[in-house]
Amino acid sequence: MSQKKPWADGPCELISSTRAGSKEGVKTAGANRMAEDMTIIHNLIIRILNTVYLQCVNVEKSPDDVRDFVSYAIEWAKMVEEHHHIEEETVFPQIEQLTGVPGLMQANVVQHEAFHEGLHAYTGYLDMVQKREEAYSGEKLKGIIDSFMPVLRQHLSDEIGTLLKLGDYDRDWDGWFERLIKELLAKSDDPNLKTTTFPLLLTNRDKTFEDGIYAWWPGLPWFVTLMMRWFLIPKHNNWWRFSSCDHRGVPKELPFA
Template sequence: MAAEMSIVHNCLIRMINSVHNQCINVATRGTDADQVDFANYAFQWTEWLHEHHSSEDSTLFPSMGEIAGVPGLMDVNTNEHAGFHDKISRYANYLKEVIRGKEKLDGEKVKNLIDSFMPELHTHLENEIGTLVNLESYDKVDWEAWFKKEVGKMIKEMMGQYEYRVSSLTVNTKRREFF
């Protein structure tokens, strides 16, 4: 379970790194359409992170405490989510304004917004893996089987939602509205 979560966390880090590394280039050399597309790409990362943390907070982590017989077992990780939530919201809100055409993409601003939350987020992503590795002390639970079953249910539910299937990485650049 920790290994699979490490892959998800690595993808989150790589995607935000790509935004951080390219935001100035796109802002200074990209067309208006390039900038809106890039802002949408950067915004979709916030949606993915939100979905990831929401599923942990509402479903996975409470269930893990219950089946291990230790309510609140994962609270330390859930509590860390609050530490960077507002900073990521500022980042997301700025990107929405760029997508809607109310702001111009400013690469330095994007970089600074990322720099405001990334140290805390990176620490959290590392800490969470450590917490998951330590679950081996609750060996009465087949964590791998449980995790695959729970994630499978969540994916089935999400993919059953039309809005989820069509909205990811999609924005109407002509109207600059979210679907």
């Protein structure tokens, strides 16, 4: 990959694996395991937003590509909104019930609210562009992102610290986390996710991040990976050309950076 163009590790700074205590070849456990998983997800949120931010202005010079880019950018917002909905409706209440501390996660909910106005402005504008009710402007989109990016980044970092503090409570966090994942997967019955959200994440996961510390993620069986590559990613392949990585998680040049 050429190093001449800016890449998706900025301008919004990624979260270091050291925050969660991740170590090469060592399986994390308890609260650290939850913090590690959240670090991976939050870095995906940051990395994808960076791809939108870095390409939103230059893509305007290529009208034929704008429509695909807008669809790509909208998928990021949908993913973030769903992520926070799951946290507020399922994850946070269960954590508070398990610890026996009502309101323990409320600060995180307040942080969600702090950038929701900017996120709604982002989705509202892109929806209007997609419906051809407003002309696309890269500078306008960039300005909207600037309005909430710092607050979003602060929240994504702070939430890692919140999860690490759960280690102060003597609970079976590993057992709970396993049950939570199964519960969430059972609820993920929207067939569109397989051709939208999943490919969005897989093509932005960067297996080389910090010497490959998270190269194992998402740990899918080989045949699932093959199915994603052959059948699911290609459905919206024009969207994923704006992604930071290829289907294998290898960084690639951003075409409009």
